Amino acid sequence: MNQQEAQQHLQSLREEIHRYNYEYHTLDAPSVSDYEYDKKMRELLDLEAEYPQLVTPDSPSQRVGAEPLSAFQKVRHNVAMLSLGNSFDEQELRDFDRRVREGTGEEVTYVCELKIDGLAVSLTYEDGVFVRGATRGDGTTGEDITVNLRTIKTIPLRLHQPETLEVRGEAFMPKEAFLKMNEAREEKGEEPFANPRNAAAGSLRQLDPKIAAKRNLDIFLYGVGEWQGESSSSHSERLERMQHLGLKTNPEWKKCGTIEEVIEYVHGWVERRPDLDYEIDGIVIKVDRLDQQEALGFTAKNPRWATAYKFPAEEAVTRLNDIELSVGRTGVVTPTAILNPVKVAGTTVQRASLHNEDLIRERDIRIGDTVVIKKAGDIIPEVVRVITEQRSGEEEAYSMPEHCPECNSKLVRLEEEVALRCINPNCQAQLREGLIHFVSRNAMDIEGLGEKVIAQLFKENLIATIADLYKLQREELLQLERMGQKSVDNLLKAIEDSKDNSLEKLLFGLGIRYVGTKAAQTLAQEFETMDELSKAGVETLMQVPEIGEKMADSIARYFAKPQVLELLEDLKQSGINMEYKGPKKNQGPDNSPFKGKTIVLTGKMEQFTRSEAKNIVQELGGKVTGSISKNTDLLIAGEDAGSKYDKAEKLGVEIWNEEEFANALT
Ligand code: IVH
Numbered sequence: 001m002n003q004q005e006a007q008q009h010l011q012s013l014r015e016e017i018h019r020y021n022y023e024y025h026t027l028d029a030p031s032v033s034d035y036e037y038d039k040k041m042r043e044l045l046d047l048e049a050e051y052p053q054l055v056t057p058d059s060p061s062q063r064v065g066a067e068p069l070s071a072f073q074k075v076r077h078n079v080a081m082l083s084l085g086n087s088f089d090e091q092e093l094r095d096f097d098r099r100v101r102e103g104t105g106e107e108v109t110y111v112c113e114l115k116i117d118g119l120a121v122s123l124t125y126e127d128g129v130f131v132r133g134a135t136r137g138d139g140t141t142g143e144d145i146t147v148n149l150r151t152i153k154t155i156p157l158r159l160h161q162p163e164t165l166e167v168r169g170e171a172f173m174p175k176e177a178f179l180k181m182n183e184a185r186e187e188k189g190e191e192p193f194a195n196p197r198n199a200a201a202g203s204l205r206q207l208d209p210k211i212a213a214k215r216n217l218d219i220f221l222y223g224v225g226e227w228q229g230e231s232s233s234s235h236s237e238r239l240e241r242m243q244h245l246g247l248k249t250n251p252e253w254k255k256c257g258t259i260e261e262v263i264e265y266v267h268g269w270v271e272r273r274p275d276l277d278y279e280i281d282g283i284v285i286k287v288d289r290l291d292q293q294e295a296l297g298f299t300a301k302n303p304r305w306a307t308a309y310k311f312p313a314e315e316a317v318t319r320l321n322d323i324e325l326s327v328g329r330t331g332v333v334t335p336t337a338i339l340n341p342v343k344v345a346g347t348t349v350q351r352a353s354l355h356n357e358d359l360i361r362e363r364d365i366r367i368g369d370t371v372v373i374k375k376a377g378d379i380i381p382e383v384v385r386v387i388t389e390q391r392s393g394e395e396e397a398y399s400m401p402e403h404c405p406e407c408n409s410k411l412v413r414l415e416e417e418v419a420l421r422c423i424n425p426n427c428q429a430q431l432r433e434g435l436i437h438f439v440s441r442n443a444m445d446i447e448g449l450g451e452k453v454i455a456q457l458f459k460e461n462l463i464a465t466i467a468d469l470y471k472l473q474r475e476e477l478l479q480l481e482r483m484g485q486k487s488v489d490n491l492l493k494a495i496e497d498s499k500d501n502s503l504e505k506l507l508f509g510l511g512i513r514y515v516g517t518k519a520a521q522t523l524a525q526e527f528e529t530m531d532e533l534s535k536a537g538v539e540t541l542m543q544v545p546e547i548g549e550k551m552a553d554s555i556a557r558y559f560a561k562p563q564v565l566e567l568l569e570d571l572k573q574s575g576i577n578m579e580y581k582g583p584k585k586n587q588g589p590d591n592s593p594f595k596g597k598t599i600v601l602t603g604k605m606e607q608f609t610r611s612e613a614k615n616i617v618q619e620l621g622g623k624v625t626g627s628i629s630k631n632t633d634l635l636i637a638g639e640d641a642g643s644k645y646d647k648a649e650k651l652g653v654e655i656w657n658e659e660e661f662a663n664a665l666t
Pocket of ligand 1: 081082083084085113114115116117118119120169170222223284303306308
């Protein structure tokens with residue numbers, strides 16, 4: 001690979017990882033497994049190591065996690081919460097061992113632990129009393145989730161002795177609690193969580209601790225941030241002392257004298273992993289002696305004295321019996337593999353999405369093939385590859401139909417898309433899926449309207465559009481299967497209640513392309529009424545921070561459709577609220593030096609991280625953008641400010657240093 005190719009490859013890796021980060025941290029809805037993510041990240045790190053001159057400050061390699069959400073109080077970690085370097089095979093474990101022994105110049109003992117798949121948290125005890133719990137956040141600054149952590153019954157509110165310390169561990173949701181919760185959610189027509197980790201993270205990020213309290217979370221503590229008057233000299237001693245204080249540690253840890261023993265431990269757990277009540281995604285290997293840990297120290301991001309061995313995703317072999325098609329709410333036609341039932345990672349799998357025609361072709365998947373299945377993120381089944389050696393010659397190649405399986409109109413492939421789409425706006429399947437989306441939790445949140453009921457409503461012709469939902473009659477509903485008096489009453493009340501939702505829920509529910517929950521919130525806050533928003537053109541929309549051209553274009557096109565205006569009028573007639581009810585846009589206090597200003601941040605500051613500075617400016621009503629232009633009002637420049645500084649000078653933009661920034665805050 002030459003430098004130019006490397007540059008291009010780096011660029012695409014970064015974009016991919018940025019997207020995965022966003023899906024994982026912000027949306028709690030990852031599209032790839034951790035294993036795949038870690039591999040991509042590794043690829044990026046390796047390539048950057050080879051071409052250090054190509055490392056950019058915004059590369060995902062340059063930060064440890066996502067920025068904390070603003071809804072909770074920020075907590076600064078006195079000792080940074082780092083993450084671990086990964087090992088993917090035995091060779092990498094042996095390499096780790098060699099580096100450790102060379103680094104210490106001594107023999108070492110390791111402690112092996114299960115790598116719990118949950119959310120890293122820090123617990124602070126003062127004189128034995130639990131005073132604060134926080135998420136890891138970006139490693140330096142996390143969020144104060146004390147109230148939610150207090151709901152975890154295995155977190156002691158008082159230790160057995162009046163120690164002052166900060167311990168770290170993993171909060172998680174046991175498998176069974178996860179399955180039960182998802183069942184209940186699906187019954188209610190709510191979106192299930194993708195995996196226990198997201199469920200745990202989602203629960204701990206709730207502003208209302210009553211929700212976390214209902215979620216049956218648990219914790220294992222595995223490390224120490226700070227410990228006043230600590231007397232341990234090894235990690236294993238720490239684990240024992242922690243346990244004696246009443247802190248819950250995982251009982252499966254083991255001391256290993258050699259790397260061979262470590263490898264044996266790892267293999268043992270690959271086998272026994274499905275038997276555990278909670279999910280693990282690997283094994284953590286730590287140097288036991290604290291003086292040796294100290295001698296080894298840290299790289300920029302990881303301790304040199306520990307590594308995480310990541311399990312490969314679990315796979316299984318089965319026969320692909322058929323390919324079925326389904327039409328989504330945006331008209332995309334998705335093929336699904338129908339499989340001979342097979343157990344993978346603890347559950348029976350019978351279906352796996354094939355995503356699109358290209359994938360079927362690339363993997364040369366045929367009906368009747370013997371295929372390898374794995375679970376992405378350990379939960380979503382996927383066909384990884386075909387075992388071609390097992391072909392008999394009877395297998396049938398598959399090609400996608402030319403017509404919509406639901407309404408028979410001709411399918412199209414839009415430019416630059418891999419998906420085939422049905423573009424008939426009256427396609428039943430699209431309307432049905434659109435309604436499922438409309439009533440979902442983040443949209444209008446209508447409880448009791450699950451997929452089955454919606455399918456029935458369509459089948460019985462009781463409903464054709466979203467607006468018809470608000471015209472349903474009691475008698476009609478009572479005719480449906482499994483709908484008694486009580487459920488009908490509850491459903492009608494839920495429908496009625498949804499009329500009062502704030503604008504963003506309706507906006508998200510309409511299913512405008514590219515408009516997710518976050519954009520819906522931003523738009524609602526910015527325009528305040530549906531009327532204002534529907535009148536805004538592309539230019540006006542693009543003035544809103546976070547709304548790019550693609551989204552602006554899609555919104556403007558949506559509101560230009562006559563049938564959309566008709567639908568909105570119809571909804572209005574039914575009494576659906578079209579106004580924003582949430583907190584007003586942050587204008588900042590009147591005396592704020594940043595109010596209404598467009599501000600760029602650059603360089604390193606001593607007292608603030610970049611995200612802290614950004615939050616401060618935004619809270620004071622300033623708008624933070626990424627690059628200097630003639631519209632920039634102010635550049636706040638820390639140390640080592642580069643090209644932005646020069647550009648600001650050239651354009652005559654006002655420039656402040658850190659001190660001036662700090663002074664403006666007092
Ligand atoms: S030790 C200095 N031990 O895995 C690093 N981590 O990247 C301290 N995890 O963020 C981490 N089980 O959330 C450690 N037994 C265990 C763990 C564990 C799960 C998580 C933790 C950390 C990530 C490693």
